[in-house]
Amino acid sequence: MEFRQSRRVIPAGPTERQVPVERGGVRNLRKQRGDNVVAAVHRLDANLDQATRDHLVQWIQAEYLNEIGDMPLGFVAVCGLGPPYVDHILDLGHNIVNHYAPTDPMPEPFASARMLARSGAYAYVEVYLSGTVVPVLADGSAVV
Numbered sequence: 042m043e044f045r046q047s048r049r050v051i052p053a054g055p056t057e058r059q060v061p062v063e064r065g066g067v068r069n070l071r072k073q074r075g076d077n078v079v080a081a082v083h084r085l086d087a088n089l090d091q092a093t094r095d096h097l098v099q100w101i102q103a104e105y106l107n108e109i110g111d112m113p114l115g116f117v118a119v120c121g122l123g124p125p126y127v128d129h130i131l132d133l134g135h136n137i138v139n140h141y142a143p144t145d146p147m148p149e150p151f152a153s154a155r156m157l158a159r160s161g162a163y164a165y166v167e168v169y170l171s172g173t174v175v176p177v178l179a180d181g182s183a184v185v
Contacts, residue, residue: 069110070173074181078104079164082116085131086138098133111169117147117154118165128158131165150174 081101085094105112115132125142130151132138141147147155154166154174163176163184176184 070175071183071185072109074177079181082165102133113167113169115168116165117151117158119158
């Protein structure tokens, strides 16, 4: 299958970069996420110095853009901190990790991924700008 390449601007902090996308903006959301990607997403929640976190975020962004054709805004996952926290948002845009207690409201578009993440069935849930949510199993399989 051949795709015509177009260019789309993806905000990347203070600058913008051109990213090739498949015709019509079609993303390959069904593609298997590599073991390294799943591990890297979980490392975002670890206690890392800012330089290490920045490097990790850049690597994850590159993997998603190269393999999936799009980059999630962030991820929703079960939180390992324990009570009162039950889930968190890992944000690729600003390297922010927000932790939420059960009664804390989660902002959109992340709120729609919250129950999927809390189910414990998935390693994490990807959240895209369009509002699309893609649960990812521990083996990297995307549930689309």
